[in-house]
Amino acid sequence: MISNFAFLAAEFPETFDSAKRAEALAEGDPRAAAFYARRTVELAVQWAYKHDPSLKFPYQSNISALIHEPSFQKLAGQAVFSKARVIIKIGNQAVHESRETKPAEAANAVRELFHLCFWLARTYARKARPADGLAFDPAHLSRKTDVVKRAFAELTRMKGEMEAKDKRKIVYTDFEDELGLGAEIDLPEVGEVDFARFKRKARHFLREHEDHIAIAKLRHGxxxxxxxxxxxxxxxxxxxxxxxxxLEKATEIAHGFGAFVRSLVGLDRAAVAEAFSGFVAGSGVTADQIEFIDMVIEHLTEKGAMDPGLLYESPFIDVAPEGPQQVFDFEKTKKLVEVIKGLNESAAG
Structure with missing residues (x-):
């Protein structure tokens, strides 16, 4: 299939592969397309940081921090920076929100990605630089044909039947043809359904026993x-x-059983607010600082833990586009990350 991103293939093969996946999935699987578009931004920006000594690494190494770093914004320009933010936002929504990603959103992410990749190749490619007049062609976005639609519907039906049976394995009979002997195979999707059911039951049970000393300790950090x-x-x-x-799988996934339980019961809001009280004390506190800390408190109260890298993603950058250092000085930003990490580590076990 002809790709809008063919100009990347020779010198940026990994970025090309990811961009081509986003392009191919835009109509058939918009959520996956949005994910790959965001992943392509990460690959492109990380490539630039690795090969361009003029770019200075920020305090955090996640993608939002990288694109908000002043040296990158100066190099890429406002247009590329804005397109990167759009792609990241659509990708984050696809990963973290339960609503379906619309084909139009995925197509928009791929379109913006084209311009970002065009900038990358025009800036850094040594041989295969794209032509000045190269434009995005929406006709290259893969369409979900009727055959694919029917296949997708059939796979969805089969998956539903397997989930209803709630079995981890299925045994195929020994047909006498080129398929050979029947074999027992793993079905990880069914295992995931079983674990999701365990999580729901555990969440309900643990929240009914929040007065237990261990759970109370978790909720209070x-x-x-x-x-x-x-x-x-x-x-x-x-x-x-x-x-x-x-229990073994819960411990493995959450990197500790305490962290798993914390993710189900959350943190006590008053305890979290107390941990961050120093950031909003005094007469010089601003409205943006209060709103920023309130969002941190809300996240920790609900989720029980927080990756500090999220401070450089939406909704936090909706208040402070450049990250926490826009509303706090360097020392307070550093302290903010330390408090978050301290709360995360309190659930270790």
Whole structure:
């Protein structure tokens, strides 16, 4: 298939592969297309930072921090910077929000991505630079044909049937043809459904027992002991919420069982507000500072933990487009990250 991003292939093969995926999925799987568009921005910007000594690495290394760094904005210009923000926002919504990504949103992300990649190649390519008049051609966006639609509907139906049976494995019979012997194969999607059910049951159970000392400690940001972890696990096992495999998977996914439980029960809002009280104290505090800290508190209260890199993404950059350093000085920004990390680490175990 002819691609709008063919000019990347020779010198930026990894970026080209990701951009081509976004382009190919724009109509058939808009959510995946938005994800790949955002991923392509990351690859392109990271490439620039790696090869251009004029770019200075910011305090955080996530994509939002990289594009907001003044040296990058000066190099790329406002137009490229704005297009990168649009793509990142659409990609973040596709990953984190439950609503469906619309084909028009995915197409917009791919269109903006074309311009960002055009800038990359025009700025850094040594041989295969795109022509000045090169324009984005929407006709190259893959369309979901009737055949693909029918196949997608059939796969969706089959997946629903398998989920209803709630079995991790399926055994194919021994047909006498070129397929050979039947074999038992893993179906990770079914396992994911089973684990999601475990999480729902665990969340309901744990929230009904928030007065338990270990859960109370988690919600108030106090560190857990090995005994606390053992008691939490025993509670779930005794109540029949899950088995040892569920607990093992929860520990692996959350990088600690305490962190898993925290993600279900959240943090006490008053405790989080107390941890950040120093940021909004005094007569010199501004409305933007208060709003920024309120958003941090809301996130931690609901989610129980926070990746500091999110400070450079929406909704935080809707208040401070350049990140927390726009509303706080360097020392307070550094302290802000330390407090967030401290709350995250308090759930370790």
């Amino acid at each position: 106090r560190p857990l002991t090995p005994t606390d972890i053992e008691e939490l696990q025993a509670m779930l096992l005794t109540a029949g919420i899950g088995d040892a495999k569920h």
